[in-house]
Amino acid sequence: xxxxxxxxxxxxxxxxxxxxxxxxxxxxxxxxxxxxxxxxxxxxxxxxxxxxxxxxxxxxxxxxxxxxxxxxxxxxxxxxxxxxxxxxxxxxxxxxxxxxxxxxxxxxxxxxxxxxxxxxxxxxxxxxxxxxxxxxxxxxxxxxxxxxxxxxxxxxxxxxxxxxxxxxxxxxxxxxxxxxxxxxxxxxxxxxxxxxxxxxx
Amino acid sequence: xxxxxxxxxxxxxxxxxxxxxxxxxxxxxxxxxxxxxxxxxxxxxxxxxxxxxxxxxxxxxxxxxxxxxxxxxxxxxxxxxxxxxxxxxxxxxxxxxxxxxxxxxxxxxxxxxxxxxxxxxxxxxxxxxxxxxxxxxxxxxxxxxxxxxxxxxxxxxxxxxxxxxxxxxxxxxxxxxxxxxxxxxxxxxxxxxxxxxxxxx
Numbered sequence: 142x143x144x145x146x147x148x149x150x151x152x153x154x155x156x157x158x159x160x161x162x163x164x165x166x167x168x169x170x171x172x173x174x175x176x177x178x179x180x181x182x183x184x185x186x187x188x189x190x191x192x193x194x195x196x197x198x199x200x201x202x203x204x205x206x207x208x209x210x211x212x213x214x215x216x217x218x219x220x221x222x223x224x225x226x227x228x229x230x231x232x233x234x235x236x237x238x239x240x241x242x243x244x245x246x247x248x249x250x251x252x253x254x255x256x257x258x259x260x261x262x263x264x265x266x267x268x269x270x271x272x273x274x275x276x277x278x279x280x281x282x283x284x285x286x287x288x289x290x291x292x293x294x295x296x297x298x299x300x301x302x303x304x305x306x307x308x309x310x311x312x313x314x315x316x317x318x319x320x321x322x323x324x325x326x327x328x329x330x331x332x333x334x335x336x337x338x339x340x341x342x
Numbered sequence: 343x344x345x346x347x348x349x350x351x352x353x354x355x356x357x358x359x360x361x362x363x364x365x366x367x368x369x370x371x372x373x374x375x376x377x378x379x380x381x382x383x384x385x386x387x388x389x390x391x392x393x394x395x396x397x398x399x400x401x402x403x404x405x406x407x408x409x410x411x412x413x414x415x416x417x418x419x420x421x422x423x424x425x426x427x428x429x430x431x432x433x434x435x436x437x438x439x440x441x442x443x444x445x446x447x448x449x450x451x452x453x454x455x456x457x458x459x460x461x462x463x464x465x466x467x468x469x470x471x472x473x474x475x476x477x478x479x480x481x482x483x484x485x486x487x488x489x490x491x492x493x494x495x496x497x498x499x500x501x502x503x504x505x506x507x508x509x510x511x512x513x514x515x516x517x518x519x520x521x522x523x524x525x526x527x528x529x530x531x532x533x534x535x536x537x538x539x540x541x542x543x
Contacts, residue, residue: 145395146407147395148405150391151388151392157381159369159373160369169360171429173389173393178393180358181390181392182390183355184355186386187351188374188385189383190348190351191351191375194346204346206347206348229345229372
């Protein structure tokens with residue numbers, strides 16, 4: 142005896158989602174079954190709508206419902222700065238800090254030879270086009286502090302320096318997290334934090 | 343700055359699912375965005391299909407694509423036994439043991455006064471109808487070993503005994519789990535296991 146076909150199909154799809162194992166997939170499918178038809182219909186509609194409505198901003202690549210995203214089309218943003226991030230999520234993370242008024246560029250990944258991801262698979266071509274087409278004074282590399290994120294940052298930095306030595310390239314500072322304990326900070330972080338020490342004013 | 347409307351809607355719906363917090367909901371929505379349109383469409387279709395196709399078996403209440411579920415309509419099953427479970431999941435759990443050939447009855451919940459769930463909210467009326475309409479020799483109560491499961495079992499048992507004292511009513515045995523350690527078994531379980539000790543053959 143097994144579940145009816147339509148339940149099995151739904152469980153299978155749920156289990157394809159990241160972080161959802163077979164037990165959770167079963168639980169989610171039963172949640173749908175126990176819930177109203179309206180809920181399932183709304184959910185279904187949102188799934189298809191999101192794929193139809195969301196495109197990549199023609200300038201920065203970020204997810205957007207318009208051809209050019211609200212950040213790139215905002216006349217009040219400082220168009221001379223571009224902050225490079227791995228995914229659209231990080232755009233929002235940085236926006237929430239309320240300290241940056243420049244533009245973004247979303248790579249949609251990082252260079253990772255082990256996973257077969259070379260620079261050509263990232264949203265890099267449009268970045269270099271942007272650099273040649275407009276006046277950029279600073280590139281802020283905000284990839285994640287992982288080996289892949291670092292490699293990607295270095296790759297981009299070298300590429301830009303080769304063609305345009307005027308642009309200032311910066312990277313988010315490594316250091317001890319606020320509220321952390323020196324004893325419990327890993328040595329790589331602590332070393333970077335020590336070497337990059339700042340003058341006290 | 344926020345996510346576009348259609349992404350926000352999808353994140354909100356994902357976060358309504360059990361066990362999915364706001365961070366996971368975001369991750370799942372981005373998984374849909376990064377995946378093919380076909381995946382989103384299949385997922386959407388399965389969500390609506392399952393709600394259209396799946397109904398409750400007219401006899402036992404279990405989820406089924408047919409009016410009467412495959413178990414109730416199987417002529418080879420022993421129609422004199424009914425195993426009472428809380429949800430459709432447990433039907434499958436018991437079926438997988440390959441030791442029971444009777445029928446089931448799915449309650450879709452347990453009596454839980456704190457949650458405002460009385461016996462009238464469970465699939466009980468049809469159970470009592472089954473008992474009066476057909477020859478039942480044994481009722482196996484397989485609700486979960488929780489206070490609510492026990493209360494529900496006792497409630498059903500009393501109801502049946504009041505109207506028909508011929509039916510044998512049993513409950514799954516409480517005891518030490520196979521492979522467990524007596525030292526680490528809670529005293530309630532150990533007490534029940536001791537009192538229900540079985541003769542060694």
